[in-house]
Amino acid sequence: MTLAIKGANEIPTCHGGLENLDEEYAYWIDEVEGEVPRDLTGTFFRNGPGRQRIGGKPYGHWFDGDGMVCAFTLRGGRVHFRNRYVRTPKYIEETQAQAIRYRGFGTQVPGGFRKNFLHMPANPANTNTVWHGGHLLALNEGGKPWALNPANLETLGEFTYDGGLHAGDVFSAHGKIHPRSGEYINFGAGIAGFGLKGPRPCLNVYRIRADGVLAQRVQVPLTHFPFCHDFALSDRYAVFFLGSIVFGNMLPVILGTRTIADQVRFDPAIPMRILVLDLSDFSVVREFETDPGAVIHFANAWEEADTLVVDGMFADNFRANEALKDVFNPDSRFNGGQYLRFQLNLKDGSLAKQKVCSTESEFPTFNNAFAGRRNEVTWTACSVPNGADSFFNAIQRMTHDGEATLLELPKGLYGSEPLFAPADNATREDDGYLLEVVYDGFRHRSDLQIYRADSMEQVAVLHLKHHVPHQFHGFFTHDVFLSAGD
Numbered sequence: 488m489t490l491a492i493k494g495a496n497e498i499p500t501c502h503g504g505l506e507n508l509d510e511e512y513a514y515w516i517d518e519v520e521g522e523v524p525r526d527l528t529g530t531f532f533r534n535g536p537g538r539q540r541i542g543g544k545p546y547g548h549w550f551d552g553d554g555m556v557c558a559f560t561l562r563g564g565r566v567h568f569r570n571r572y573v574r575t576p577k578y579i580e581e582t583q584a585q586a587i588r589y590r591g592f593g594t595q596v597p598g599g600f601r602k603n604f605l606h607m608p609a610n611p612a613n614t615n616t617v618w619h620g621g622h623l624l625a626l627n628e629g630g631k632p633w634a635l636n637p638a639n640l641e642t643l644g645e646f647t648y649d650g651g652l653h654a655g656d657v658f659s660a661h662g663k664i665h666p667r668s669g670e671y672i673n674f675g676a677g678i679a680g681f682g683l684k685g686p687r688p689c690l691n692v693y694r695i696r697a698d699g700v701l702a703q704r705v706q707v708p709l710t711h712f713p714f715c716h717d718f719a720l721s722d723r724y725a726v727f728f729l730g731s732i733v734f735g736n737m738l739p740v741i742l743g744t745r746t747i748a749d750q751v752r753f754d755p756a757i758p759m760r761i762l763v764l765d766l767s768d769f770s771v772v773r774e775f776e777t778d779p780g781a782v783i784h785f786a787n788a789w790e791e792a793d794t795l796v797v798d799g800m801f802a803d804n805f806r807a808n809e810a811l812k813d814v815f816n817p818d819s820r821f822n823g824g825q826y827l828r829f830q831l832n833l834k835d836g837s838l839a840k841q842k843v844c845s846t847e848s849e850f851p852t853f854n855n856a857f858a859g860r861r862n863e864v865t866w867t868a869c870s871v872p873n874g875a876d877s878f879f880n881a882i883q884r885m886t887h888d889g890e891a892t893l894l895e896l897p898k899g900l901y902g903s904e905p906l907f908a909p910a911d912n913a914t915r916e917d918d919g920y921l922l923e924v925v926y927d928g929f930r931h932r933s934d935l936q937i938y939r940a941d942s943m944e945q946v947a948v949l950h951l952k953h954h955v956p957h958q959f960h961g962f963f964t965h966d967v968f969l970s971a972g973d
C-alpha cells in the first residue's frame with residue numbers, strides 16, 4: 488500500500504483515505520476524547536466504496552468501489568462500530584478471483600472490448616443507505632437496492648419491493664422520506680418504450696408507503712437520458728433538475744470500447760431544465776429553464792405562497808469526473824459546488840437564483856423533520872483553500888439568512904458529509920448533533936467526531952482502530968441496532 492505520508496513535517500493529502508479497508512469489524516469504541524452525548528440514542532449508517540483496488544489493480548472510477556456499510560450504534564453514552572461489505576455478485580466474484588470481473592461506471596474488464604461488449608455496469612451498492620418501512624437498504628442509482636439485516640449488516644439480497652421494481656429498473660440513492668406522510672419518494676432513470684429514434688427515456692418515480700409497500704410508480708417522459716442524481720422535496724412537490732451533465736454517444740459503451748464515465752460530459756450549450764411534479768399524483772405541474780449547470784445534491788425545498796424555494800449545490804462544470812477517474816493521483820482534488828437558492832414562481836413561471844454563501848460547499852444536511860417546510864439551518868461539508876484541501880476539510884453551519892459558522896478541521900484531516908441527528912426528545916430544529924467521520928492522514932485512521940449542531944462545539948472524538956475509506960452518504964435513526972454478541 489502506498490500512502491500519501493512522505494515525511495514527518497509534510498501534511499498528508501486525502502489520498503490515503505481511499506485505500507482499501509478489506510477487514511470487517513464489530514467492537515465497542517473505547518478510545519474516546521470528550522463525552523459521547525447521553526441524549527443521542529440510535530444508529531448512524533453510512534455507505535461508501537470500501538475498496539478501490541482488487542488484486543492490487545485500481546478500479547477506473549471512485550464510483551466503482553464495492554459498497555461497505557458502517558453502523559455506529561449510540562446508546563447510553565457509548566458507541567458500537569460495525570462495517571460489512573454488501574455481498575453483491577461483483578463483490579463475491581471479485582473477492583474470490585482477486586481481479587476485476589465486472590464492468591463499472593468507469594471501469595473496464597481487462598481483455599479488450601470482447602470482454603466488455605454488451606455488458607452493463609455492475610451495481611456496487613455503494614452510495615447511500617435508508618431505513619424505511621422495516622427495510623435497511625444499500626443504494627446505488629445504477630441498480631436496485633440491496634437489503635441488509637440492520638442488526639449485523641448481513642446481506643439479505645437484491646430488493647424489489649415484492650416485484651414492484653421490475654427487471655431493468657434502477658433506483659436512486661437519494662430517495663426522500665416525507666415527514667408528514669412517512670412516504671419514501673424515490674426515482675430512477677428508465678426507458679418508456681422504443682420509437683424510431685431508439686429507446687425513449689423517462690424518469691420512473693416511485694411512492695413507497697410508510698409500511699414499506701411500493702404503492703405507485705409513474706413514468707415521466709423525457710427528451711434525453713438524464714444524469715439526475717438527486718431531487719428536492721417540498722411539502723407538495725417533487726422537483727427534478729435536469730442539468731447540463733449529459734450522456735454523449737453511448738454506442739462505444741455498448742460496443743465495449745469506452746466506459747460511461749468516458750462519455751459523460753458537461754455541455755455548456757444545454758440549459759438546465761427543472762420539472763416540478765405534484766406529489767399527490769406525480770403529474771408535471773410546471774417546467775422551468777435556466778442557465779446551463781447542474782445541481783448534484785439538494786438541501787431543503789419549501790413553498791412560500793406561489794414560490795417554490797429550492798436550495799442546492801450547483802456546479803458549472805464536471806471537472807470532478809477527472810479526479811474521480813484517477814483517485815490515487817496525488818494531484819487529484821475533489822471539488823464541491825456553490826450553495827445556491829432557486830426561487831421558482833409556479834404561477835408566472837419566472838425563476839430567480841442567488842448565492843447563499845461563497846464557500847465551496849457540498850453534502851448538505853438538515854433536520855429531516857423539517858423537510859418540505861422552511862428550515863432555519865443547513866450544514867454542509869466545505870473545502871477551504873488552506874494548502875491541505877484535496878478533500879473536504881471543514882464543516883459549515885449556515886442559517887436561512889446566510890449567517891455562516893465555519894469550522895475548519897486541522898490540516899491533514901479530511902471529513903465528508905456531516906449528518907444532522909436530532910437529540911432524543913429534541914425541542915428545536917437544531918437541537919441535536921452533527922456526526923462526522925473524519926480521516927486522519929497522519930495516523931491513517933478515522934474518527935467519529937460529534938459536534939453540537941447549534942453551537943458547533945465539539946463534544947466527542949471516537950478513535951477507530953483503523954481507517955474508513957471516504958464515504959458518500961448516511962442515515963440516522965433513533966432505532967438502536969445491535970446483534971446478540973455485541
Ligand SMILES: [Fe+2]
Pocket residue numbers: 614660661716717784959960
Ligand atoms: Fe449523492
